[in-house]
Amino acid sequence: MSTSLNADALTRISGADVPAYDRTTVVPGIVHFGVGAFHRAHQAMYLDRLLAADPAAGEWGICGVGVRPADAAMRDALVPQDGLFTLTLKHPHGEVETSVIGSIVEYLFAPDDPEKVLERLSAPATRIVSLTVTEGGYNFSPSTGEFDAGNPDIVADLEGSAPPRTVFGLVTEALARRRERGVPSFTVMSCDNIQGNGHTARSTFLAYARLRDQDLADWIESNTRFPNSMVDRITPATPPELADEVVTRTGIVDAWPVVAEPFTQWVLEDDFSMGRPALETVGVQVVDDVTPYELMKLRLLNAGHQALCYFGYLLGYRYVHDAASDDDIRTLLLRYMTEEGKTTLQELPGVDVDAYIDTLLERFANPAIADTIARLCQDSSDRIPKWLLPVIADRLATGQRSELAAAVVASWTRYAEGTDEQGEPIDVVDPLASELVPRAKRSRTDPLAFVADRELFGTLAEEELFTTPYLSALESLRTKGARATLTELLS
Ligand SMILES: NC(=O)c1ccc[n+]([C@@H]2O[C@H](COP(=O)([O-])OP(=O)(O)OC[C@H]3O[C@@H](n4cnc5c(N)ncnc54)[C@H](O)[C@@H]3O)[C@@H](O)[C@H]2O)c1
Ligand SMILES: O=P(O)(O)OC[C@@H](O)[C@@H](O)[C@H](O)[C@H](O)CO
Structure with missing residues (x-):
């Protein structure tokens, strides 16, 4: 017998762990923007563990907020389910665990009622605003770090003739209300994959606030905390067959x-303006400095995903585990990580980086979670500049070539041409696709055309230590194909 998931149904569910705590007493102390797959597999799971372990933690429930039109689908899923959802963890050798997560106690779709979101954010009980709005969600130039004040949604929010529609507009208006009402600032906690994600959140929210009101910006600068964090759990987009699998296995x-995969890690800087949940009691590493971890x-992991995905796609793979099991890709990953990525890391006392790399290769090869190459290949212009180019730049600063990372940039260029080695079209999903695809094609006659864009690549196109291996790999990809290119590169 199957049971539709909602608060009333919890007592009838026997096929999965369900929240044993009293959800009616849990109130939102955290407002989260970007309730996607990852937030639900990671932060919401940690808060669920905390609520289960500590009855006094009931002030740290989550109110999820969606701002984009596509988030209406999350509203339609979560609201009838009273915020409940299932999280299924799949181990590489077949073991599967499903549990019902109860920490999201409210979901608001901002376009339905922006004022309700603003009042939730302004409420004294709201002490943390957390974010997983993707790397692109911070609206800054990867090469200069400058906030993009020309983004039409930002322009509209600053103009102020309609209710705010961006995270920047909503959060800043709420902070203005808190200041006016004498309510302390909440903490803004970024959980996106950006180096110094707290610093990035701080500089982008302050940049927005300065464009709106200098005094308010000064108040935010003095009162709002922006902790950095490293977050990790490979969480694919929900595959269409998962819902049926969950019904069959659990009746839900x-x-x-x-x-998601079973592995999970969260290293969090201890820097909060209005307190924080006791996350260290449920496995979060709360530290003074997350930089070496992030x-x-x-x-290694995120740049490694980029090393795998374009070569993997061109070789014909569509799943991460299949590409990660290919000998050439595995060697590329191992060598990129150990010979290039690892050389740019900081001291990590007590962490065995080689063992970490071995674990990554195993995690990538987990067939059970069926992570897709398409997920890793999307939004490359938000990812490569934040994860891979800094490795190249750090090594250039000490006069070192990064032959493998340069080849990865070449594989992105070849992929961005939009046609694979069999002449079949590639769906290049990227906010800059309309510029990237023509530039990638143009690089057949103007070889540095793709990397000449200073916005994404800075001055890399002028660095011979980069351009030589880049152009050589690109030429080889075009004339000999991905397999021969990898074989020669790794020989
Ligand atoms: N999926 C993972 O394995 C993983 C692991 C670690 C960290 N992360 C981080 O989480 C982010 C989201 O990943 P996901 O798997 O949940 O993706 P997802 O596509 O399932 O969800 C993304 C969410 O962000 C929102 N969003 C996107 N752009 C936005 C914007 N400009 N303003 C406001 N909201 C915006 C979307 O509406 C959606 O709610 C990643 O970009 C990454 O930074 C993901
Ligand atoms: O989700 P993104 O855009 O940050 O990046 C794609 C993947 O590299 C990423 O989601 C990883 O799976 C994740 O960071 C693992 O913790």
Whole structure:
């Protein structure tokens, strides 16, 4: 027998762990923007663990907020389910665990009622505003770090003739109300994959606030905390068959289930203006400085994903685990990580980076979670400049070539041409696709055309230590193909 997921149904569910705590007493102390797959597999899971472990933690429930039109689908899934959803963890050798997560106690779709979102944000009980709005969501130039004040949504929010529609507009208006009402500032906690994600959140929110009101910006600068964090759990987009699998295994009918790998890590800087949940009691590493951890993760795992995905796609793979099991790709990953990425990391006392790399290769090869190459290949212009180019730049600063990272940039260029080695079209999903695809094509006759864009690549096109291996790999990809290019590169 199957049961539709909602608060009343919890007592009838026997096929999965369900929240044993009293959700009616849990109030939102955290407002989260960007309730996607990852937030639900990671932060919401940690808060669920905390609520289960500590009855006094009931002030740290989550209110999820969606701002984009596409988030109406999350509203339609979560609101009828009272915020409940299933999280399924899949181990590489077949073991599967499903649990119902109860920490999201409210979901608001901002376009339906922006004022309700503003009042939730302004409420004294709201002490943390957290974000997983993707790397692109911070609206800054990767090469200069400048906030993009020309973004039409930002322009509209600053103009102020309609209710705010961006995270920047909503959060800043709420901070203005708190200041006016004498309510202390909440903490803005970024959980996106950006190096110094707290610093980035701080500089972008302050940049927006300065454009709106200098005094308010000064108040935010003095009162709002922006902790940095390293977050990790590979969480694919929900595959269409997951809902049926969950029904078959647990009897639970869930409109939008989540699947993830069992591994999870969260390293969080202890810098909060109005207190924080006792996350260290449920496995979060709360530290003074997350920099070494985030560099390790972004430059090995996330940059490693980029090393895998374009070559993997061109070789014909569509799943990450299949590409990660290819000998050439595995060697590329191992060598990029150990010979290039690892050389740019900071000291990590007590962490065995080689063991970490071995774990990454195993995690990438987990067939059970069926992570897709398409997920890793999207939004490259938001990802490569934040994870891979800093490795190249750091090594250039000490006169070192990064032959493998340069080849990865070449593989992105070849992919961005929009046609694979069999002449089939590639769906290049990127906010800059309309500029990138023509530039990638043009680089057949004007070889540096793709990397000449200073906005994305800075001055890399003028660095011979970069252009030589880049052009050589690109030429080889075009004339000999991905397999021969990898074989020669790795020989
Ligand atoms: N999926 C993972 O494995 C993983 C792991 C670690 C960290 N992350 C971080 O989480 C982010 C989201 O990943 P996901 O898997 O949940 O993706 P997702 O596509 O499932 O969800 C993304 C969410 O962000 C929102 N969003 C996107 N752009 C926005 C913007 N400009 N303003 C406001 N909201 C915006 C979307 O509406 C959606 O709610 C990643 O970009 C990354 O920084 C993801
Ligand atoms: O989600 P993104 O855009 O930050 O990047 C794609 C993947 O590299 C990323 O989601 C990883 O799976 C994740 O960072 C693992 O913790």
